[in-house]
Amino acid sequence: MTALPPINLPSGAAPTQPTHWxxxxxxxxxxxxxxxxxxxxxxxxxxxxxxxxxxxxxxAAMLSPAALRTELAAFRAGSTAxxxxxxxxxxxxxxxxxxxxxxxGALQPHFQAWAVEPAAIDNGPGRLPFADDAADLLAEFKPxxxxxxxxxxxxxxxxxxxxxxAKVIASATTVDEARWLQDHxxxxxxxxxxxxxxxxxxxxxxxxxxxxxxxxxxxxxxxTVSVPVIAAGGVSTPQAVAAARALGAHAVQVGTAYLxxxxxxxxxxxxxxLQGPHSHQTALTRLLTxxxxxxxxxxxxxxxxxxxxxxxxxxxxxxxxxPLRAAAEQQGQSDFSPLWxxxxxxxxxxxxxxxxxxxxxxxWALTCPCGS
Amino acid sequence: MTALPPINLPSGAAPTQPTHWxxxxxxxxxxxxxxxxxxxxxxxxxxxxxxxxxxxxxxAAMLSPAALRTELAAFRAGSTAxxxxxxxxxxxxxxxxxxxxxxxGALQPHFQAWAVEPAAIDNGPGRLPFADDAADLLAEFKPxxxxxxxxxxxxxxxxxxxxxxAKVIASATTVDEARWLQDHxxxxxxxxxxxxxxxxxxxxxxxxxxxxxxxxxxxxxxxTVSVPVIAAGGVSTPQAVAAARALGAHAVQVGTAYLxxxxxxxxxxxxxxLQGPHSHQTALTRLLTxxxxxxxxxxxxxxxxxxxxxxxxxxxxxxxxxPLRAAAEQQGQSDFSPLWxxxxxxxxxxxxxxxxxxxxxxxWALTCPCGS
Numbered sequence: 001m002t003a004l005p006p007i008n009l010p011s012g013a014a015p016t017q018p019t020h021w022x023x024x025x026x027x028x029x030x031x032x033x034x035x036x037x038x039x040x041x042x043x044x045x046x047x048x049x050x051x052x053x054x055x056x057x058x059x060a061a062m063l064s065p066a067a068l069r070t071e072l073a074a075f076r077a078g079s080t081a082x083x084x085x086x087x088x089x090x091x092x093x094x095x096x097x098x099x100x101x102x103x104x105g106a107l108q109p110h111f112q113a114w115a116v117e118p119a120a121i122d123n124g125p126g127r128l129p130f131a132d133d134a135a136d137l138l139a140e141f142k143p144x145x146x147x148x149x150x151x152x153x154x155x156x157x158x159x160x161x162x163x164x165x166a167k168v169i170a171s172a173t174t175v176d177e178a179r180w181l182q183d184h185x186x187x188x189x190x191x192x193x194x195x196x197x198x199x200x201x202x203x204x205x206x207x208x209x210x211x212x213x214x215x216x217x218x219x220x221x222x223x224t225v226s227v228p229v230i231a232a233g234g235v236s237t238p239q240a241v242a243a244a245r246a247l248g249a250h251a252v253q254v255g256t257a258y259l260x261x262x263x264x265x266x267x268x269x270x271x272x273x274l275q276g277p278h279s280h281q282t283a284l285t286r287l288l289t290x291x292x293x294x295x296x297x298x299x300x301x302x303x304x305x306x307x308x309x310x311x312x313x314x315x316x317x318x319x320x321x322x323p324l325r326a327a328a329e330q331q332g333q334s335d336f337s338p339l340w341x342x343x344x345x346x347x348x349x350x351x352x353x354x355x356x357x358x359x360x361x362x363x364w365a366l367t368c369p370c371g372s
Numbered sequence: 373m374t375a376l377p378p379i380n381l382p383s384g385a386a387p388t389q390p391t392h393w394x395x396x397x398x399x400x401x402x403x404x405x406x407x408x409x410x411x412x413x414x415x416x417x418x419x420x421x422x423x424x425x426x427x428x429x430x431x432a433a434m435l436s437p438a439a440l441r442t443e444l445a446a447f448r449a450g451s452t453a454x455x456x457x458x459x460x461x462x463x464x465x466x467x468x469x470x471x472x473x474x475x476x477g478a479l480q481p482h483f484q485a486w487a488v489e490p491a492a493i494d495n496g497p498g499r500l501p502f503a504d505d506a507a508d509l510l511a512e513f514k515p516x517x518x519x520x521x522x523x524x525x526x527x528x529x530x531x532x533x534x535x536x537x538a539k540v541i542a543s544a545t546t547v548d549e550a551r552w553l554q555d556h557x558x559x560x561x562x563x564x565x566x567x568x569x570x571x572x573x574x575x576x577x578x579x580x581x582x583x584x585x586x587x588x589x590x591x592x593x594x595x596t597v598s599v600p601v602i603a604a605g606g607v608s609t610p611q612a613v614a615a616a617r618a619l620g621a622h623a624v625q626v627g628t629a630y631l632x633x634x635x636x637x638x639x640x641x642x643x644x645x646l647q648g649p650h651s652h653q654t655a656l657t658r659l660l661t662x663x664x665x666x667x668x669x670x671x672x673x674x675x676x677x678x679x680x681x682x683x684x685x686x687x688x689x690x691x692x693x694x695p696l697r698a699a700a701e702q703q704g705q706s707d708f709s710p711l712w713x714x715x716x717x718x719x720x721x722x723x724x725x726x727x728x729x730x731x732x733x734x735x736w737a738l739t740c741p742c743g744s
Contacts (some may be wrong), residue, residue, distance in 0.1 A: 284581045366618065
């Protein structure tokens with residue numbers, strides 16, 4: 001692949017009338033939301049993006065209350081910039097012994113091959129939905145943005161978040177989900193194109209054949225709702241930021257582009273896959289957690305089929321994989337690792353997060369005003 | 373949905389140095405390729421787009437040699453503009469009685485419900501791949517562009533097409549397919565995003581979970597190949613044309629946006645679905661032909677599941693559906709009709725094709741030069 005053309009960064013002068021949601025809402029200079037990426041980042045990345053002028057995010061889905069407190073305190077100690085804290089709001093599944101047995105059966109050849117003892121598996125921390133304990137903890141730190149994936153929490157919980165004036169944002173993967181989110185009080189909506197890495201945010205329509213690319217989803221969502229729309233999914237270059245603006249975005253959310261930055265906690269096998277020759281071969285898979293999520297193709301997807309329904313309900317698929325993943329990663333293999341990445345992964349650069357943020361933001365000025 | 377902002381059409385003055393492939397290659401003023409849409413258009417739409425300054429196309433996949441001759445003659449009689457003639461190049465499947473029986477079994481309840489006699493089914497014209505008879509016929513008319521879907525035909529056939537200097541273009545749905553097409557002689561490559569209506573063009577990788585949205589696919593293809601890249605899939609507004617240019621397109625190919633034009637032969641149930649409240653609910657389905665194609669959700673997809681493998685290999689699924697489709701359409705129902713449409717279908721407007729062409733082309737000037 002040839003290099004992208006050089007980008008001339010715009011001068012630092014802030015426009016008097018911000019053209020993007022983060023400017024109008026929070027006075028931020030850059031239209032870049034750093035996407036929360038559970039398992040691949042903590043407050044260090046959030047701080048780096050915040051200091052560069054974007055909106056940093058802390059992913060809370062895999063954190064205990066104590067760990068979340070530590071993260072929030074660390075961000076607040078490092079910056080007075082606004083912060084986005086992100087939660088899942090799925091309904092935890094009921095235990096299902098039969099499904100679990102089927103899953104263990106499907107993994108049996110791998111347990112043998114990697115000499116891992118299935119009996120040693122515990123249930124791990126899992127992923128917990130947003131609940132009262134987290135809401136009460138947030139009240140101490142008053143994050144300016146609270147974002148949700150897989151819909152919105154109960155109105156009672158949303159009311160708690162609003163007591164300190166937080167803006168609520170959430171992901172839509174269809175026009176109908178966008179309308180639902182607006183009707184249920186979202187202050188801005190993330191239009192998550194099919195290109196996005198990690199978990200798909202769908203919560204009304206689980207038919208993957210109907211998930212839309214950002215090129216179609218973004219302008220339709222922008223026409224459908226009156227709240228600001230944030231483009232996500234495949235936005236990894238200044239040109240993509242320009243394109244998103246042309247299609248009606250009021251800001252963009254970027255995850256994958258940060259995965260090689262030194263501030264991310266991306267694991268070594270994950271970094272290798274992102275820099276390898278197959279980083280463009282991502283797939284949606286249910287295998288790694290139980291819900292469809294996009295990652296770079298690996299051995300487990302090859303063996304079982306990426307969308308095989310043998311994986312138990314989210315997030316129960318994860319625990320049985322943990323010892324396999326550990327054993328394989330110890331040998332530098334990613335056979336069972338979630339290599340979350342969007343379809344634009346080949347654009348990833350190993351640069352400081354601040355540089356990535358400023359470079360992406362330079363694309364905002366490439367688009368002539370055209371209705372956005 | 374609110375209306376799109378008004379578009380100021382650029383003045384008619386052609387730039388001295390064309391910024392798009394159709395200008396550089398053929399001296400055409402507009403960067404718009406009308407996508408060939410078998411079953412929904414003939415030379416009338418191609419002529420209207422050609423007269424407006426874009427590249428018209430005749431879809432040959434469902435035409436007998438005699439019908440193709442009529443179409444080519446009609447276009448040449450109506451305009452001296454360049455023409456694109458499009459072919460499929462699949463390998464026709466071997467007859468498979470068991471698969472056919474399974475398909476008839478799955479349709480049995482529908483035959484009963486619609487009082488259709490399965491014995492009355494013939495095999496219909498089907499869809500034939502590009503072959504010598506078509507190549508010899510083309511030689512009489514010397515179309516300036518010959519385009520292919522599902523890969524490229526045998527080198528011997530491609531050589532025939534080149535004897536009169538035709539440019540060969542073909543669809544890629546992955547970076548690897550784009551590289552393959554360039555290596556096998558394509559003069560330009562259509563990057564077909566997942567958003568596109570009708571048949572997916574994939575030919576190397578049939579795993580749908582790895583099909584990419586245009587936001588990711590287009591810039592990666594543009595970085596990978598040295599030939600011009602044409603963006604397709606979800607390009608239905610001037611803003612989308614601007615976005616495609618920002619992402620590296622050298623022209624755009626547009627199909628769905630023409631389906632409501634009076635020059636298209638779009639059937640009545642199809643027009644109704646495009647103008648109905650569910651036009652944004654498209655899905656990829658194997659049911660209607662045997663290969664994944666995007667269309668508006670209908671009853672058959674609901675009943676059998678859009679990607680059910682009960683449909684026989686392409687194009688054998690079509691014949692058994694024909695009498696059901698006829699019976700249902702007679703009552704204004706689209707239960708068995710291919711309602712091909714891209715994910716941007718809600719942008720469709722019932723306007724003359726020339727207006728649609730000029731309006732779309734106005735988006736090309738909305739993008740500031742940024743490396744494309």
